[in-house]
Amino acid sequence: MVTKVAKTRPRTEAHDEKRALIIEGCATLFDKVGYHNTSMQMVADEVGLGKPTLYHYFPSKIAILYAIHDTHITSLLRSLESLKGKDPAVVLQAACADILRQIATHPGYVRAFMDNYHDLEGEMKDSIRTARRTYFNMIKDVIIEGTEKGQFRETDPLLTAYAFLGMGNWAYKWYPAMAAERTPEEVALALCTPFLDGLKAK
Amino acid sequence: MVTKVAKTRPRTEAHDEKRALIIEGCATLFDKVGYHNTSMQMVADEVGLGKPTLYHYFPSKIAILYAIHDTHITSLLRSLESLKGKDPAVVLQAACADILRQIATHPGYVRAFMDNYHDLEGEMKDSIRTARRTYFNMIKDVIIEGTEKGQFRETDPLLTAYAFLGMGNWAYKWYPAMAAERTPEEVALALCTPFLDGLKAK
DNA sequence: TATTGACAACCGACCGGTCGGTCGGTCAAA
DNA sequence: TTTGACCGACCGACCGGTCGGTTGTCAATA
Numbered sequence: 347m348v349t350k351v352a353k354t355r356p357r358t359e360a361h362d363e364k365r366a367l368i369i370e371g372c373a374t375l376f377d378k379v380g381y382h383n384t385s386m387q388m389v390a391d392e393v394g395l396g397k398p399t400l401y402h403y404f405p406s407k408i409a410i411l412y413a414i415h416d417t418h419i420t421s422l423l424r425s426l427e428s429l430k431g432k433d434p435a436v437v438l439q440a441a442c443a444d445i446l447r448q449i450a451t452h453p454g455y456v457r458a459f460m461d462n463y464h465d466l467e468g469e470m471k472d473s474i475r476t477a478r479r480t481y482f483n484m485i486k487d488v489i490i491e492g493t494e495k496g497q498f499r500e501t502d503p504l505l506t507a508y509a510f511l512g513m514g515n516w517a518y519k520w521y522p523a524m525a526a527e528r529t530p531e532e533v534a535l536a537l538c539t540p541f542l543d544g545l546k547a548k
Numbered sequence: 549m550v551t552k553v554a555k556t557r558p559r560t561e562a563h564d565e566k567r568a569l570i571i572e573g574c575a576t577l578f579d580k581v582g583y584h585n586t587s588m589q590m591v592a593d594e595v596g597l598g599k600p601t602l603y604h605y606f607p608s609k610i611a612i613l614y615a616i617h618d619t620h621i622t623s624l625l626r627s628l629e630s631l632k633g634k635d636p637a638v639v640l641q642a643a644c645a646d647i648l649r650q651i652a653t654h655p656g657y658v659r660a661f662m663d664n665y666h667d668l669e670g671e672m673k674d675s676i677r678t679a680r681r682t683y684f685n686m687i688k689d690v691i692i693e694g695t696e697k698g699q700f701r702e703t704d705p706l707l708t709a710y711a712f713l714g715m716g717n718w719a720y721k722w723y724p725a726m727a728a729e730r731t732p733e734e735v736a737l738a739l740c741t742p743f744l745d746g747l748k749a750k
Numbered sequence: 751t752a753t754t755g756a757c758a759a760c761c762g763a764c765c766g767g768t769c770g771g772t773c774g775g776t777c778a779a780a
Numbered sequence: 781t782t783t784g785a786c787c788g789a790c791c792g793a794c795c796g797g798t799c800g801g802t803t804g805t806c807a808a809t810a
Contacts, residue, residue, distance in 0.1 A: 361758085380666060382584040386796060396761040398798075407796065461663050464582060505738040508722055509715045516714025536707040544746025563784090588770060598787040600772075609770065 373454030381462045412470040418455040419477040434492030439538045445514040446530035456518045498545045575656030583664040614672040620657040621679040636694030641740045647716040648732035651723045658720045700747045
């Protein structure tokens with residue numbers, strides 16, 4: 347029988363595409379009416395499938411919510427990772443622009459990520475919590491680095507990180523309404539300039 | 549018949565107290581599990597009443613959500629109103645402390661206010677939207693005033709107001725966990741200092 | 751090359767359970 | 781005897797998820 351070469355069927359090719367399609371449809375609805383007001387039937391209609399077919403691609407509604415969380419936080423982490431080594435102030439402003447870009451291009455992902463984290467359960471919640479913590483600590487470490495280099499004034503880095511991320515994260519409430527007129531980079535500059543100037547050591 | 553003194557029955561006295569009790573029980577549950585995961589039966593059990601009795605005090609679940617929104621925003625508005633005339637930077641920091649105080653003392657109110665505004669309907673939503681706008685515009689006007697007085701640098705007051713409120717509002721996600729160790733005033737100082745310093749004109 | 755059979759994709763109909771809300775009534779106070 | 785406070789039992793709607801089955805396609809076989 348030698349080696350088990352060809353694995354039964356394609357599986358990955360079209361399958362993963364449909365999965366992505368379902369996630370996208372879900373995100374659209376989550377953006378419009380929120381997670382709890384979105385039924386699986388609505389998702390099925392949005393994607394053009396029967397409701398039972400959704401369960402060929404995801405084991406449960408929460409699993410889709412998890413996929414959305416995972417996609418979003420993975421994207422943010424990868425982006426922040428690629429900024430390593432740059433100047434602390436530059437990293438912070440770029441991270442802020444990242445968040446705004448996600449809000450502009452994937453509002454449903456961000457809304458679910460912000461409002462429905464507590465609806466995750468078990469291992470899914472653990473996994474996302476870990477990723478969230480990693481992201482937060484990376485931001486906090488950038489602030490600590492800036493302080494140690496003498497570029498930032500002495501602050502409580504925990505609270506400063508919360509303040510900084512609050513500015514950016516909160517934008518999911520208002521930025522979608524003006525995303526057509528203002529680029530993420532432009533808005534990130536306006537948001538970060540006073541904050542970063544105040545943070546800079548005299 | 550003279551003046552219509554005693555109105556049929558007590559009505560107001562104990563009635564309003566029970567209403568407040570129901571609101572408080574609701575807020576406790578909203579804080580713990582969120583609006584959508586709180587059933588009217590859970591509220592009834594929390595308050596020690598039968599479920600139908602709740603409907604003697606509120607016409608619907610949404611009406612309780614509205615009462616919570618109304619209580620919260622009214623409190624914030626009254627507080628901000630009382631700061632009129634003071635120095636812009638002082639007003640902003642005090643407003644930030646107000647928000648943090650509300651988060652510490654009424655976390656359920658704040659969580660519902662942040663996460664479930666879109667679940668309000670009709671006139672209730674209109675009314676809260678108006679109050680939210682009023683509050684936001686008052687903050688924006690304080691920023692404009694600071695700029696006109698030459699105390700703040702020139703900025704886009706809209707985005708600056710969003711940035712400032714984002715810092716404070718976002719705290720409902722993390723401040724409850726440390727509210728026992730850090731006072732609202734203390735945290736408001738840490739949050740506002742870099743931001744306000746950066747905002748101040750050179 | 752034709753046959754076959756295994757499996758992915760798909761779904762109409764249905765199920766158990768829960769939810770917001772109501773009905774019809776009891777009871778105590780005044 | 782009126783009226784507010786109260787609630788056990790109930791209802792219709794809807795939701796997440798499943799069942800049982802059909803179809804289309806492709807790889808192995810003969």
